[in-house]
Structures are given as structure tokens and as C-alpha cells.
Amino acid sequence: MxxxxxxxxxxxxxxxxxxxxxxxxxxxxxxxGIDFTGGSLTEVAYSERPAKTEVEAVLNALPLELGAFSLRESTDDAGQPAFNLRTRDLTDGERQQVGDVLTSVGAGAEITRFTSIGPxxxxxxxxxxxxxxxxxxxxxxxxxxxxxxxxxxxxxxxxxxxxxxxxxxxxxxxxxxxxxxxxxxxxxxxxxxxxxxxxxxxxxxxxxxxxxxxxxxxxxxxxxxxxxxxxxxxxxxxxxxxxxxxxxxxxxxxxxxxxxxxxxxxxxxxxxxxxxxxxxxxxxxxxxxxxxxxxxxxxxxxxxxxxxxxxxxxxxxxxxxxxxxxxxxxxxx
The missing domain is CATH 1.20.1640.10 (Multidrug efflux transporter AcrB transmembrane domain)
Incomplete structure (x- = not known):
């Protein structure tokens, strides 16, 4: 009462x-998220995660027009430190190039997730x-x-x-x-x-x-x-x-x-x-x-x-x- x-x-x-x-x-x-806007989401896990600025530098050096991409720190399902990269919708070739540069920095790098949704x-x-x-x-x-x-x-x-x-x-x-x-x-x-x-x-x-x-x-x-x-x-x-x-x-x-x-x-x-x-x-x-x-x-x-x-x-x-x-x-x- x-x-x-x-x-x-x-x-x-x-x-x-x-x-x-x-x-x-x-x-x-x-x-x-890309569920509603469309685009690609790439998750790369590391045994030792590099600095965010280092990853951004190699992405900016790509001969691709990624547009306004978003990179943020995260943790994958196994508990390893990771980065989530959100970009426009990527073709198979562009996806391969992005994956190569992401795994070229840091130790024990591995692409653990990739999601692509059209607009x-x-x-x-x-x-x-x-x-x-x-x-x-x-x-x-x-x-x-x-x-x-x-x-x-x-x-x-x-x-x-x-x-x-x-x-x-x-x-x-x-x-x-x-x-x-x-x-x-x-x-x-x-x-x-x-x-x-x-x-x-x-x-x-x-x-x-x-x-x-x-x-x-x-x-x-x-x-x-x-x-x-x-x-x-x-x-x-x-x-x-x-x-x-x-x-x-x-x-x-x-x-x-x-x-x-x-x-x-x-x-x-x-x-x-x-x-x-x-x-x-x-x-x-x-x-x-x-x-x-x-x-x-x-x-x-x-x-x-x-x-x-x-x-x-x-x-x-x-x-x-x-x-x-x-x-x-x-x-x-």
C-alpha cells in the first residue's frame, strides 16, 4: 500500500x-550493425594483439577504397584478443586482400569470422x-x-x-x-x-x-x-x-x-x-x-x-x- x-x-x-x-x-x-546497413564484418584473433594504430596503418595502405571503415577491439569466442573490422560489402578478392594484411601484423593472427550482408x-x-x-x-x-x-x-x-x-x-x-x-x-x-x-x-x-x-x-x-x-x-x-x-x-x-x-x-x-x-x-x-x-x-x-x-x-x-x-x-x- x-x-x-x-x-x-x-x-x-x-x-x-x-x-x-x-x-x-x-x-x-x-x-x-551490418545486419541493418549492409557491409562486411571481419574478425581477426591474435595470440598477441598488435596496436590498433598499427592495424589501421596497414589497412590505409591497401590499394582498395574501403571507405569509412570501423576497427574496434574485441574478444573472440575462444577468449583470444581480437579486432572487429567493419567495411563496405567486399568481393572475394577484396576479402582475401584484407585478410592477408590483417594477419600480417601481430602474433598468431587468424581470421575467425567473416560476415557479409548486402544493402x-x-x-x-x-x-x-x-x-x-x-x-x-x-x-x-x-x-x-x-x-x-x-x-x-x-x-x-x-x-x-x-x-x-x-x-x-x-x-x-x-x-x-x-x-x-x-x-x-x-x-x-x-x-x-x-x-x-x-x-x-x-x-x-x-x-x-x-x-x-x-x-x-x-x-x-x-x-x-x-x-x-x-x-x-x-x-x-x-x-x-x-x-x-x-x-x-x-x-x-x-x-x-x-x-x-x-x-x-x-x-x-x-x-x-x-x-x-x-x-x-x-x-x-x-x-x-x-x-x-x-x-x-x-x-x-x-x-x-x-x-x-x-x-x-x-x-x-x-x-x-x-x-x-x-x-x-x-x-x-
Missing amino acids: WIIERKKLFLVIAAAVMFVSLALVLGLGLRL TIGQELRDKAVWALGAVALIIILYVAWAFRGVGKPVGSWTYGGITILALIHDVLVPTAVMAVLGVLLGAEVDVLFVMAILAVLGYSVNDTIVVFDRVRENLIRYRQEKKVMVKNEYGQPEEQIEYIPTKPFAAVVGESVDQTILRSINTSVTTLLALSALYLLGGSVTQTFALILMAGVLAGTYSSIFFANPLLVLLAERKLAKLEAAEKGESS
């Missing part, structure tokens, strides 16, 4: 987090990623509105669906902002794994939010009484209808529901974070960014399902009731 009593504080914190995250994404931008495929992947995220959001809001169709007071089912989408926006902005920061600090790039992580965050977050909302629905049914009233139908004939009178304030019902589910949400998040921490610490460089994004999304989802969605639900219900009371007073006067 203390969460609902301090709802404005938690809503301000959530709004501040969303504002800062959006500012980071817009200000820093996202580094799109058409990159555009197609980008479009499909946008459609996937949009479709997931639409299905979620329709499902929530349908699942809560029997809860009409004090807010309708579409309010639950709208709040769920707002919580999802919060949960997506946070890991996206983390990705933007990683792109500036470590050169991390948005790829298909990032999209998979965002989709996983969406599923995790909506599950956590619906669990609490479902408990709210159960308690609303529990704390109400039936009252039979006589009304006139469309033909002017009297007929009996059933009205439900709440026996407990809506804010108290939501607060009790949060208290009943908060331990479940926290325990689920902690166990998920432990698994992701193991993936981050023991996995390769490819999965480390994936695990880090998921960790940020899980933390954001836990906060939004407990401290954002439910306080916002109560705030909207209170405003709706205040408007109804004001309208009734206006009619009576």
Missing part, C-alpha cells in the same frame, strides 16, 4: 528515467524488425483490453491496455539508452541480437505487468456487492439489472494487489538476473552485449510493473472519479 500512497514520487521517477533515456538515444544515436537484405531486416516490434505492441494491447473486458469500474479495459503499452515504452527506452551509451563507449552496434533482446524484454515486461493487473481484477471481484435495480429498457418496460457496488476503495484494492505480488515479481527478476549475469561473465563477446541489454530491460520491467503501471492506474482512476463527481455536482446545482 505504501507504493500507492507515494504514487506521484514513483511516477516522477519513471518519467525522469524515460526522459533521460530518450535524450540519450536521440543525442547519442544508435550504431547500426537490400539489411534494409529488409530493418523493416522486418520494425514490423515485429509494432505487431507485438498491437497484439499486447488487444489482448489486455480483451482479458480485462469485464472490469468496467472505475476504469475501462482499454485503460489497462494503454498503461501496459506505456510501461513497455519505458522498458524499451531504458535498454535502448544503454545500447546508445555502449555504442559511444565500446563501439557496440545494433544487430539482430539486440532486436531479439528487445522482444524478450517486451514479453517479460508484459507478463510481469499482467500478473499484477490480474490480481487487481480478482480483488475487484472479491470486494464488491451485487445490487438489483429496476430500469426501463429501450421499449419503456421495467427490467431488472445488477449493479456492482465496491466495498473497498480502488486505491486500497490496487495497493493490496501489489503487496500480494511484489515478492513474486522481485524473486522472478533476481533469478533472471542471476542467469543473465552468468551468461555475461561466462559467455563470449557476442552474447555479452545481449545479456547486458536484457539485464537493463529486466530491471526496467520490474520497476514499471510495480512502481509505474499500478500507481498510474490509481491516478487515472482518481481523476476519472473526480470528473464524475464534478459532473454530478454540476447537474444537481
